[in-house]
Amino acid sequence: MTQDTGLNITIIGAGIAGLFAARVLREKHNITILEKSAGGNEVGAAVTPGPNATKWLYKYGWSPKRCGALSLEKVRTLNHEGVLVSEQDVSGMKDLFGSDWHVVHRIDLWNELLRLATDPSDAMSISGSPAKVVWRADVIDVDVDSGKVSLANGESIKSDLVIGADGIKSIVRPLVVEQNTEALSSGASMFRFIIHNNIVNEVTPDTPLNDASKMTELNIRIASDGSRRSVVSYPCRNLELLNVGCIAQDSTINLPTTDSWSAPGSREDLLRVFGDFYVRPILEKAENIKLWQLRDHDPLPTYFKGRILLIGDAAHAMTPHQGQGAAQAIEDGEGLSLFIDQPVTRESVPSVLKDFDRVRRVRASKIQAITRNVHEKKSPEMMWKNLEYNFSYAGIRDCLGRLDDGQEI
Incomplete structure (x- = not known):
């Protein structure tokens, strides 16, 4: 370990989930991101992160201006002939949920998250060291118990924590969940x-x-x-x-x-x-x-095993019918603040992952179920039915407190 008592954390995947996780963790830990591609090739065109996600992006230094993000102010639902069915003024999202509802080109968001993960700490006025990104890194195996990550070129990386952020076709997911979890x-x-x-x-x-x-x-x-x-x-x-x-x-x-x-x-x-x-x-x-x-997959029975944790689409792939795919990846990143706001040692990693799983798996699994329901019964009413639940997320510490008090999240 370096950075005094910081953990050595390896993140597999440099998508939205992996980069935001690196930004959250970099202030106290030593972060290595392994990305199979050469970078800058995010699948998809644009995304719609709601207030449940943007409040955390803002907290960790995100600049919507840098990536041309716009604040949504109106949502219209029409039929295929152009007849207006309903219209919602959504300009007051910040008053209702604490942050704006943004629309942003996916690659622009990706570039901004790469900056947050890798820019010099002095320039960002934060502690710790920038994350190291290794492009064209082909991971072939991860040891669940030791955290050793093996690469196709024969190299290996010793890790206290390994985060699988490698997307819908995750190679890490089968190491965590034994049953067939293919999307x-x-x-x-x-x-x-x-x-x-x-x-x-x-x-x-x-x-x-x-x-x-x-x-x-x-x-x-x-x-x-x-x-x-x-x-x-x-x-x-x-x-x-x-x-x-x-x-x-x-x-x-x-x-x-x-x-x-x-x-x-x-x-x-x-x-x-x-x-x-x-x-x-x-x-x-x-x-x-x-x-x-x-594509999507059924909710998983766990997001972690040993020293491996799943986040983003590797943990909870879903269709875009509620616009929550990227948002849940960002919520996952906020959940990793459990490794920042308390002392964590190599020995205590599994117990912290248990707390992460208590919150993030329950909430993301509910979002998956909501999204599936909207996909199967698409209508203006279904599109808006779960807006309050989707957009209301006060963070992992708040959720843990509610769970400890016997409340649902």
Whole structure:
């Protein structure tokens, strides 16, 4: 151990979950992040972290300005013909839940979290040392009891704690949970793409993107024919881009033969499935389309074993129907403050992980169940039914106190 009594912590995966975890832990511990890719290739286009996540991002130095994040002010639900079904003013999220509801391009958020994890501590006015990131690091095994991480190149890293933040196809998850926990298809897929504002403004039937005087809005369009098709869009990167996601049942889509959960999609297929939506002029401009198979897995019986902990999609993969995937990863990072706000030794790591599991597994599993229910019974009412539970999260210490008092979280 260095940094006086700091633990040697290895994080496997440099996505949103892994980088935010590194930011929380770096002030007292020695952090090494192992990432299989070369970095900067986050899957997906944009995300919608709610107040339950953004309050922790702010606490640890996140700058929405640096990543062009916007505060949502309005959510509209319409049918596929453009008839308004409901409209919610969400500009008061901070008053209700303590922070804003943001929309942000995923790679912009990733770059900001990389900065928070790796910038010099003096520049950030915090203690400790920056996290070390090792790109193209291929992890082949982790010893549950000792914490030794073995790499394909023959190197090994001794660790007091190993955090599996390696996503939906986690290689760490099977080391923690013996049963089959592979993420399976939900039966639906999403076409995802980004369109520049100058193109959108030529054809959009909605609010122009470049008008900063207008409320930043998220539009949810649900087909009224019972097909469970939907088109969701919202701006990001300081109104420069429109993020679009089009969800339909797999039986209606020409799925790729590859087993990959993200593959190129075609505009022809997009228009065949969604061409009757009133936003067809936008869909006709789509380029660089990704077809993202929506997968999740059942709630796990545990998030830890020995010295290994699962966070993010490795622990609780879910579909995007409540916008909680990235948010729950960020909540996981806040939960790791248990390793910061009290003295922790190598010997006490398992007991701290037990407290983490008591809170994070219960809450994230509930969010998974809520998300599945919305996916199966998509309607304007279901979309909003659990807003208060989703957005209300006072932190892991508060939850532990409530559990100790016999309350639910």
